[in-house]
Amino acid sequence: MSTFHTGVYPGTFDPITFGHIDIIQRSSVVVDELIIGVASNIHKSPLFTLEERIDMVEREIKNLPKLNSDKIKIYPITNLLIHFCRDVKATIIIRGLRAVSDFEYEFQMAGMNVKLDSSVDTIFLMASERYQFVSSRFIKEIYELNGDISSFVPAYVIKQLDKKMKPKI
Ligand code: ADP
Numbered sequence: 001m002s003t004f005h006t007g008v009y010p011g012t013f014d015p016i017t018f019g020h021i022d023i024i025q026r027s028s029v030v031v032d033e034l035i036i037g038v039a040s041n042i043h044k045s046p047l048f049t050l051e052e053r054i055d056m057v058e059r060e061i062k063n064l065p066k067l068n069s070d071k072i073k074i075y076p077i078t079n080l081l082i083h084f085c086r087d088v089k090a091t092i093i094i095r096g097l098r099a100v101s102d103f104e105y106e107f108q109m110a111g112m113n114v115k116l117d118s119s120v121d122t123i124f125l126m127a128s129e130r131y132q133f134v135s136s137r138f139i140k141e142i143y144e145l146n147g148d149i150s151s152f153v154p155a156y157v158i159k160q161l162d163k164k165m166k167p168k169i
Pocket of ligand 1: 126
C-alpha cells in the first residue's frame with residue numbers, strides 16, 4: 001500500500017482569505033502533496049472569474065515558506081470533486097470547519113462523497129480562533145460598505161477587489 005498521501009483542498013476561494021491560507025499551511029504539514037482545487041462553481045455566481053481566483057491563490061502560495069509551497073499545486077475543478085480526486089490520485093479531501101455554521105453542509109458533503117467513493121475520506125481542520133468568522137462572503141460585503149478588510153485578506157486581494165468593484169471615474 002502506498003504511504004504517499006495526496007490531499008485536495010477544494011473551495012471557491014472567491015476571494016482567498018487568511019482563513020483559507022491558514023488551512024492551506026496547516027494541511028500541507030499533514031499530507032505529502034496538497035492540491036488546491038479552485039472550483040468553477042458557476043451555481044454560486046462568483047464575483048471573480050476562475051482565472052482570477054486561481055491567480056490570487058497562486059500569489060499567496062508563492063509567499064508561503066518554501067517547505068509548505070514546494071508541496072502545493074493549484075488546479076481548477078470543473079467536474080465532480082470525487083472524480084477530480086480520482087484523476088489526481090488523491091485519497092484525502094481537506095475542509096475547514098468554522099464554529100457551527102459550516103457543520104451541517106460539510107457533514108452532508110463528506111457523507112455524500114464517501115458514498116460516491118469510499119476510498120476517499122474527508123478530514124476537517126478547525127478554523128483557527130482568529131479566523132473563525134472570516135468568510136469570503138462577508139469580506140465582499142464589508143468591502144462594499146467601505147469597511148477595513150486588511151486583517152482578513154492579503155493586500156493583493158484588496159487590489160483585485162478595487163479593480164473589480166471600485167467605480168471607475
Ligand atoms: P466552498 O464554496 O467550497 O465552501 P470556500 O472557499 O467558501 O468554498 O471554502 C473552502 C473551504 O474552506 C471550506 O471547507 C470552508 O469551510 C473553509 N473555510 C473558509 N473560510 C475559512 C476560515 N476562515 N477558516 C477555516 N476554514 C475556512
